[in-house]
Amino acid sequence: MACLDFFRVLCLSACCILRGASEILVLEPSRLVVEYGAKASANCSTSISHNGMGWEASQGPVDMVENARLLTWTVPTLTHWDIQPICYINLQNESQTEKNLPVTVYKLPDALSISFKNCPGPVTEGETCRLQCDIQNVAPIRYLKVTWYKQFHMEQTMSFTETTIIPVNKSINCMIQPSRDDDGAKYWCEAKLELGPDGPQPPPTKKSDPVSITVHYKPVFSNDTEIIVSGDGEITLNCTTRANPPSEYTWEAPYQEKAVTLSAPSLSVSRSGNYTCTASNPYGKAKKLFIIKPKYRANTTLWAILGVGLLFAALLITVYIIRKSWP
Numbered sequence: 001m002a003c004l005d006f007f008r009v010l011c012l013s014a015c016c017i018l019r020g021a022s023e024i025l026v027l028e029p030s031r032l033v034v035e036y037g038a039k040a041s042a043n044c045s046t047s048i049s050h051n052g053m054g055w056e057a058s059q060g061p062v063d064m065v066e067n068a069r070l071l072t073w074t075v076p077t078l079t080h081w082d083i084q085p086i087c088y089i090n091l092q093n094e095s096q097t098e099k100n101l102p103v104t105v106y107k108l109p110d111a112l113s114i115s116f117k118n119c120p121g122p123v124t125e126g127e128t129c130r131l132q133c134d135i136q137n138v139a140p141i142r143y144l145k146v147t148w149y150k151q152f153h154m155e156q157t158m159s160f161t162e163t164t165i166i167p168v169n170k171s172i173n174c175m176i177q178p179s180r181d182d183d184g185a186k187y188w189c190e191a192k193l194e195l196g197p198d199g200p201q202p203p204p205t206k207k208s209d210p211v212s213i214t215v216h217y218k219p220v221f222s223n224d225t226e227i228i229v230s231g232d233g234e235i236t237l238n239c240t241t242r243a244n245p246p247s248e249y250t251w252e253a254p255y256q257e258k259a260v261t262l263s264a265p266s267l268s269v270s271r272s273g274n275y276t277c278t279a280s281n282p283y284g285k286a287k288k289l290f291i292i293k294p295k296y297r298a299n300t301t302l303w304a305i306l307g308v309g310l311l312f313a314a315l316l317i318t319v320y321i322i323r324k325s326w327p
Contacts, residue, residue: 024048025087025099033199036107036139040078044087045070051092057085064090081105081139081166107167109138109191112208123178124283125217131174133189133208137167145192148174151185180217183244186210218284219243227291230272237290239277240265247279
């Protein structure tokens with residue numbers, strides 16, 4: 001029982017000492033986030049009498065000063081990645097109390113670059129490609145967040161758990177399978193240091209230059225059959241389709257023995273019938289059928305004969321009535 005009482009007293013004494021230390025020294029700010037090479041500064045203050053206080057640090061140490069209530073640690077150009085400033089105070093009971101200032105030194109990357117690693121030239125639709133973002137000299141890595149963008153849309157995000165505090169290089173990969181809608185799309189990567197509420201707001205950010213992607217794909221028609229009613233003149237059939245490289249067009253007409261190859265996607269016709277257009281490039285081909293129907297016309301000959309017959313009948317009736325009326 002005596003041992004238990006002794007340990008209780010010991011624990012309470014330790015708690016009181018720690019609580020007293022936290023009240024004796026006040027650091028402002030309580031955590032410092034500073035860019036590499038920039039100015040760093042913090043204040044250490046106390047409200048009690050003492051025999052001297054000072055700062056210990058690998059850069060900008062401050063010698064002990066007696067009877068000071070506030071002591072400032074300042075470094076015009078901070079270049080130590082692992083700096084750990086400590087404010088200390090010598091109490092009148094000949095004990096010493098100290099408090100550490102957590103410092104995070106950060107550095108944006110010197111450069112970001114993006115490249116295609118297994119797709120050196122144009123990409124075939126559906127092919128898998130690897131994009132690589134190379135990040136040079138960034139610190140600390142555990143606060144780094146890398147985001148991939150395509151045409152201002154976020155594609156992928158990556159963060160890190162390494163605890164190293166000095167600058168490192170990183171290469172981040174992103175796998176893509178471009179479609180025809182991605183032809184000409186721009187990709188880039190962005191490095192952001194999310195340093196928490198004590199860090200700069202908004203977080204420091206650096207972007208790579210964008211790279212464009214060229215996608216090759218075969219022609220495809222959204223509608224492979226079109227029915228057109230012909231008029232009195234020529235009709236232009238439009239066989240335009242999206243393709244990369246651009247399509248060549250071959251036309252088959254009902255009055256031609258051989259198909260005709262044209263560079264233009266349109267054909268002017270004046271006859272009814274079925275016309276077939278084939279669009280092709282090195283990646284495939286697609287066909288479209290145009291059905292030209294003649295415009296419905298009323299049988300004017302029949303109506304003309306009926307009209308003449310009615311007129312002749314009316315004339316006979318008139319003659320008959322006139323003869324009847326003679327005395």
